[in-house]
Amino acid sequence: MYLQLAWRNIWRNPRRTIVIMTAVVIGVWAMIFLGALMRGVSAQMVKNGIATLTGHIQIHQRGFRNDPVIENSMHEPEMVEALLAEYLPSDARWSPRVRVDAIANNARHSGGLTLVGIDPEREAGVSFIGQAVVKGEYLDAGDEYGIIVGQALVDKFETKLGRKLVFMSQDTERDIASRAFRIRGVFRAEMEATEKQYAFITKGAAQKMLKLGAGISEISILLADYEDAESVADNLKEVIPPDSYEVETWRELLPLVTAVLKMYDWFIYIWYLVIFIAMGFGIVNTILMAVFERIREFGLFRALGMKPLWIVKEVLTESFFLLTLGMIIGSGLGLLSIHALADTGIDLSALSEGLEFVGMSRVIYPVIIIRDIVVANLVVLVLGIAVSAYPAIKAARFTPVEAMART
Amino acid sequence: MNIVECRDVRKIYRQGKVEVYALRGVDLSIEEGGFLALAGPSGSGKTTLLNIIGGLDYADAGSISVNGNQIDRMNQTELANLRLHNIGFVFQAYNLIPVLSALENVEFVMLLQGVSPTERRSRATAILDDVGLDGLYHRRPAELSGGQQQRVAVARAIVSNPSIVLADEPTANLDSKSGEGLLEMMREMNEKKGVTFIFSTHDKMVMDFARRLVQIRDGLVAEDQVKE
Numbered sequence: 001m002y003l004q005l006a007w008r009n010i011w012r013n014p015r016r017t018i019v020i021m022t023a024v025v026i027g028v029w030a031m032i033f034l035g036a037l038m039r040g041v042s043a044q045m046v047k048n049g050i051a052t053l054t055g056h057i058q059i060h061q062r063g064f065r066n067d068p069v070i071e072n073s074m075h076e077p078e079m080v081e082a083l084l085a086e087y088l089p090s091d092a093r094w095s096p097r098v099r100v101d102a103i104a105n106n107a108r109h110s111g112g113l114t115l116v117g118i119d120p121e122r123e124a125g126v127s128f129i130g131q132a133v134v135k136g137e138y139l140d141a142g143d144e145y146g147i148i149v150g151q152a153l154v155d156k157f158e159t160k161l162g163r164k165l166v167f168m169s170q171d172t173e174r175d176i177a178s179r180a181f182r183i184r185g186v187f188r189a190e191m192e193a194t195e196k197q198y199a200f201i202t203k204g205a206a207q208k209m210l211k212l213g214a215g216i217s218e219i220s221i222l223l224a225d226y227e228d229a230e231s232v233a234d235n236l237k238e239v240i241p242p243d244s245y246e247v248e249t250w251r252e253l254l255p256l257v258t259a260v261l262k263m264y265d266w267f268i269y270i271w272y273l274v275i276f277i278a279m280g281f282g283i284v285n286t287i288l289m290a291v292f293e294r295i296r297e298f299g300l301f302r303a304l305g306m307k308p309l310w311i312v313k314e315v316l317t318e319s320f321f322l323l324t325l326g327m328i329i330g331s332g333l334g335l336l337s338i339h340a341l342a343d344t345g346i347d348l349s350a351l352s353e354g355l356e357f358v359g360m361s362r363v364i365y366p367v368i369i370i371r372d373i374v375v376a377n378l379v380v381l382v383l384g385i386a387v388s389a390y391p392a393i394k395a396a397r398f399t400p401v402e403a404m405a406r407t
Numbered sequence: 408m409n410i411v412e413c414r415d416v417r418k419i420y421r422q423g424k425v426e427v428y429a430l431r432g433v434d435l436s437i438e439e440g441g442f443l444a445l446a447g448p449s450g451s452g453k454t455t456l457l458n459i460i461g462g463l464d465y466a467d468a469g470s471i472s473v474n475g476n477q478i479d480r481m482n483q484t485e486l487a488n489l490r491l492h493n494i495g496f497v498f499q500a501y502n503l504i505p506v507l508s509a510l511e512n513v514e515f516v517m518l519l520q521g522v523s524p525t526e527r528r529s530r531a532t533a534i535l536d537d538v539g540l541d542g543l544y545h546r547r548p549a550e551l552s553g554g555q556q557q558r559v560a561v562a563r564a565i566v567s568n569p570s571i572v573l574a575d576e577p578t579a580n581l582d583s584k585s586g587e588g589l590l591e592m593m594r595e596m597n598e599k600k601g602v603t604f605i606f607s608t609h610d611k612m613v614m615d616f617a618r619r620l621v622q623i624r625d626g627l628v629a630e631d632q633v634k635e
Contacts, residue, residue: 001507001511001514001515001518002518004507004511005504005506005507008506008507009506012505012506296502297502297504297505300498300502300504302463302487303461303463303490303496303502304490304491304496304515304516304519304563305487305488305489305490305491305492305516305519305520306487306491306519307484307487308483308484308487310519399463399464399483400463400464401458401463401464404463404498404502
């Protein structure tokens with residue numbers, strides 16, 4: 001009967017109950033839905049960062065990361081490759097690369113970019129480039145003069161498929177290395193900056209152009225689950241000589257993304273708090289109104305022998321019902337909204353140039369994390385009950401005579 | 408044996424700098440099983456005395472003993488316990504819980520006492536039958552007449568077998584026929600169950616029904632009349 005009393009009391013003034021419940025529903029919906037969008041942004045940033053060329057783990061010659069010149073390349077990668085074959089999980093994929101800053105020229109334009117020499121077959125399983133060619137064709141392993149460039153670079157250089165681009169860089173002997181490549185394919189990437197930044201040739205062509213022999217700049221590793229990156233990297237660090245090589249995870253390779261992710265974690269919880277504060281005033285106000293409307297009744301409860309603590313419990317139970325109903329509906333709507341956008345996402349193309357600065361995609365897909373839903377609901381429930389304590393205590397403090405004298 | 412003993416009970420209400428003397432030293436003993444009316448004009452102090460006897464309010468001075476408990480020394484929780492187990496209340500405005508049915512209103516006090524649901528139900532239905540409300544168990548207060556609501560209030564007051572029932576102007580909102588029926592019912596409860604009834608009233612009919620009539624004037628017992 002105790003619960004029945006609380007349940008019936010919240011429906012004594014249905015309009016007021018619906019108004020406050022709507023506030024809770026909107027609050028919970030906003031927490032879950034906008035939280036999922038933020039998670040989507042951060043997940044996309046990680047995905048973009050990893051898929052672009054980072055991978056989950058990279059191995060470099062010690063010193064390359066501080067000074068990424070061609071002299072700091074891995075000169076004997078075979079030993080590392082043999083260790084990878086032995087110690088990496090069977091579902092992991094890896095790809096060796098040559099990577100060098102270069103200047104691209106054609107008759108009309110010139111500009112700086114990163115020239116990447118790849119093993120086409122291995123690279124297709126590691127980075128985005130295997131699936132990104134939209135015009136022309138992907139590279140063959142033996143292609144000495146073929147190059148794949150981004151659509152944005154093609155536009156910038158006013159060139160097209162089949163035309164030549166000349167690349168200049170510095171070789172291992174510190175001489176200017178120069179070579180012309182023909183555009184075999186054009187790729188599209190999630191971010192326009194990627195299309196302008198990278199041009200892909202075969203590893204053999206890069207080694208020849210830069211007089212690198214069998215040397216490479218890095219090995220990029222892709223695991224089945226990015227959460228395993230730390231443990232796999234730790235295992236590799238035990239077998240790969242640390243004085244010659246550096247093994248780093250995506251968190252170390254993408255410090256900006258890592259920092260943004262950390263910031264998002266906190267931002268989501270601050271967001272929850274901000275929403276709750278707005279909602280909290282509504283809750284306190286409504287419960288307070290309900291309490292003052294029923295002061296005579298609380299006086300009666302006291303007169304009949306109900307202890308003050310029971311009155312607090314009674315008011316808090318009413319809040320609990322209100323909050324729980326709002327939470328159930330709000331969470332349901334939040335999940336429905338997320339489901340509705342799961343395939344299409346939200347297109348932010350109009351803002352894409354600004355967003356790309358921090359590695360965000362043009363389209364944001366919401367990502368559900370159970371922990372966020374639980375935390376959002378807990379914030380509403382725990383803080384909602386906490387703010388309801390004020391009117392509840394107020395209701396319990398009236399003496400029976402004082403309360404029953406109220407009209 | 409006296410169930411209520413009031414000695415030199417005083418109560419002052421303060422409204423800003425103005426002091427209103429509601430009780431100026433009341434001495435009153437009420438015997439167990441009594442059927443007593445406190446009568447007097449408005450502002451005479453009868454409701455204040457009833458509230459103090461019922462532990463709803465504190466006296467400023469004097470001693471009050473109810474059922475052997477010195478209530479002027481009790482804190483709020485102890486008073487709540489005393490009210491819960493020893494005192495039943497009937498109010499002028501019925502004061503039923505609007506969201507509960509007649510049956511649930513009667514059960515409510517037993518819920519606070521921790522009586523099991525089955526026992527609660529059987530005792531509540533029995534008492535509602537006794538007060539003539541069989542068949543109206545599941546009606547909410549708004550669906551009952553004033554007389555029926557006051558009968559529910561009486562049923563609620565006596566269902567847990569209190570020693571005393573305090574009734575503040577119980578017939579004030581009732582027509583004379585309903586009022587008489589209610590008083591007859593309470594007198595029957597008093598005679599059958601031995602429950603002490605104390606009324607505060609202006610109503611001549613209540614005064615006529617009472618076996619003892621105590622007139623309160625200006626915060627003092629002016630007249631104490633035991634009827635034959």
